[in-house]
Amino acid sequence: MMLWSIMGTIAAICTTVGFIPQIIRGIKTRELRDVSPVMLTLLLVGCSLWLIYGVHLKNPIIxxxxxxxxSFVIVIFLLRAMYKRNNSGS
Amino acid sequence: MMLWSIMGTIAAICTTVGFIPQIIRGIKTRELRDVSPVMLTLLLVGCSLWLIYGVHLKNPIIxxxxxxxxSFVIVIFLLRAMYKRNNSGS
Structure with a gap:
């Protein structure tokens, strides 16, 4: 049913673009200390495997x-490392 | 191929349990201010839709x-609100 595909697509869009507000907030406050680096590492590994799996399944949505x-998680990771270094002097 | 299913499962585990270190970090530091509430809202909506979609597809992994x-995102959301209220007095 068409409706279910739309729902799955909206779900995928939400859990993907959801990381953009985190990037924006980080850039605004120049602070990402409270974001867990262990979480970012696990998301990095997980998304990489999902990406390979999606390519294997030839599923463009996955x-x-x-x-x-x-790519968003990598940006958050880099920003966090940058701000951490910059703020450690204070 | 068996190997691909294992890879998909590891991917799903990483992107799911990835939020546990964020909960632990939040409880330890009693601070989740840097975590974007807009991100949490989008993840909340996205995961709810994914859950309904997964049930519809009868896909237990999704x-x-x-x-x-x-459930992890809800916990982070509640902890963030609680710490924000507690810390706003200082």
């Missing part, structure tokens, strides 16, 4: 959603 | 993974 999420 | 992630 592959694309996780490709984007992966 | 349903279970997102059911757990949903």
């Amino acid at each position: 592959a694309l959603a996780n490709g984007f999420t992966l | 349903a279970l993974a997102n059911g757990f992630t949903l």
